[in-house]
Amino acid sequence: MMAQASEGNVKGQEKIEADDNKKPVNVEKSTEAEHEPKLEAVVEDSWLIRDCEVYSDEYDECTSIRARFHQYFIYGESLDCNQWKRDYDNCCKWVENKDVKAGEALIKSEQARRMERLRAHYRNDVWKKRDSPPEDWAAPLPEWMAKRDENTYLAQKAREIREGTETEEKDSSCSIM
Structure with a gap:
């Protein structure tokens, strides 16, 4: 129709x-858009909220037989997947009813998930984090490396661009054997 x-x-x-x-x-x-106030401005960090289908898919994946077997193999027990379900419910409330409390709970959950994922990065005490790039980060390549790479396709294209003699390739150089 x-x-x-x-x-x-x-x-x-x-x-x-x-x-x-x-x-x-x-x-x-x-x-x-004309009548509603900007909720994104009211709820800080609303950009963290994903599509509701993502939370539903994560919950379905977490509770699948394959995932349960993997969880048992890795952790020795099944993981709690209820947070994905709560996030899905909060997302639906946020999208359908513009429930600010549900939106804030969802953002808090996303921030906790992000901190868990980056925990090892923040706890790293082996490597010293830089405040700025190294002083010689733009230095020319060593002579042996420049000589090794002078006949590569990338070097040839870079040379053509610098000289302004770039040609349009009409034939494919790809061959499948």
């Missing part, structure tokens, strides 16, 4: 005629 817009638009509504039965149908235009 295809629909085409007719010319008789009403403020806030769009009149659409269905091809098969030619009955006019009124469809509400999205005016939420």
Whole structure:
């Protein structure tokens, strides 16, 4: 069933005629952007919230037979997957009802998940973190390395770009054997 817009638009509504039965149908235009305050501005770090399908997929993956076997093999027990379900429920509340409390709970959960993932990075005391790049980071390559790489495809293309003699390749040089 295809629909085409007719010319008789009403403020806030769009009149659409269905091809098969030619009955006019009124469809509400999205005016939420005009009337609703910017919730992203009210809820800080709302960019952390993913699509709700992602939380649902993570929950399904976490509770699958394959994942349970993997969890038992790695950890010796099944992991608790309820946080993914809570995150999915909070995401639905956030998207459908603009529930600020659910949005903040979801952001808090995302931040905790991120901190858990980066815990080893922050606890690293073996490597000294740099404040700036090394002084000689843009130094030329050693002579042996420059000589080794002078006939590579990348070096040839870089030379052509520098000289302005870049040619358009029409034939593919790829061969499948």
